[in-house]
Each structure stands twice: as structure tokens, then as C-alpha cells.
Amino acid sequence: MASSSIQMENPYASNPAFSSLESQVLWEYAKLSKHLKTLKNLKNQPLQPHEQLLATLRNLEKQMGLVLTLYKASVWATIVDTEQEMNADREEEASRRYQQGLQEDGMSEGDRTVQEGDEFRPWGI
Incomplete structure (x- = not known):
């Protein structure tokens, strides 16, 4: 083209x-x-101020600034998405371990009630 x-x-x-x-x-x-x-x-042409050149340079400067801003935003979005996925994986793993601990104790989530003076014992440890 x-x-x-x-x-x-x-x-x-x-x-x-x-x-x-x-x-x-x-x-x-x-x-x-x-x-x-x-x-x-244009570097080979004589140095004379051209209105069209100045307008093109202003436009180019704006476009380059926009490209940089969009690039930074996309990198930031990727970092945030990765962080959210990692947090979701951690929460899922913690929930799975919690459920596994209840099953090893022979309890369901509703069977366990906390009494005053009970120690905190995660997963029946």
C-alpha cells in the first residue's frame, strides 16, 4: 500500500x-x-522555519506523548491483573486448605463453633 x-x-x-x-x-x-x-x-533541506513543519512537529509531539501514556497504562493494567490473579489463587489455595483441614477433623464448616477460651488452631493443628 x-x-x-x-x-x-x-x-x-x-x-x-x-x-x-x-x-x-x-x-x-x-x-x-x-x-x-x-x-x-527534511534534515537535508535548508533551515527555514516552515509553518507546516512546525505544525507537524507539534502533532508528532502530541502523538508520541499519547503513545507513551497508553504504553504506561497498559503496563500498569497488566501488573494489576497479574496481582489480582495471584491473590485469587492464594485465596483459593487457603480456602482449599481450610476445607481439607475440616475434612481431616471430620467436621463441616457449620459443625465447628468457637467457645470462649478456645485456642486458635487453623486446620486442626
Whole structure:
């Protein structure tokens, strides 16, 4: 696909390997790459302030800031999800051990009542 049409049409939208969000992100990266290549090509031109160049640089700066913010948010979300999964696994394991301890004592959860002066004895230890 021609690089000039990358600004108008998402070349990744029809690829079944990518979700809608993934194709949107890839498209934004492609547009960002095109802007960076344009800036690289401008280094050979004489240094004159161009309004279009300044506008492009401002737009590029905003896009790069947005990419960084989205990246940080996705890393944070991954960390939080992993933490939640680990906590759920720990709680499940603790519950399983508790139930196993009750079964070893021959009790169900409702059979055990705490009396004043009882020691705390997890899992019948």
C-alpha cells in the first residue's frame, strides 16, 4: 500500500490476525513512522522555519506523548491483573486448605463453633 494513503486508510483493518484495537494501534504506529521519516528527509533541506513543519512537529509531539501514556497504562493494567490473579489463587489455595483441614477433623464448616477460651488452631493443628 502506498505510504501517502496510510494517512487515510488503515492497512491493518482487514487483517484477521489482528483485533480491531490492535489494528488501530498498528495504524497509529505506521502514521507516526511516516512522520518520523518525513522529518528525517527534511534534515537535508535548508533551515527555514516552515509553518507546516512546525505544525507537524507539534502533532508528532502530541502523538508520541499519547503513545507513551497508553504504553504506561497498559503496563500498569497488566501488573494489576497479574496481582489480582495471584491473590485469587492464594485465596483459593487457603480456602482449599481450610476445607481439607475440616475434612481431616471430620467436621463441616457449620459443625465447628468457637467457645470462649478456645485456642486458635487453623486446620486442626
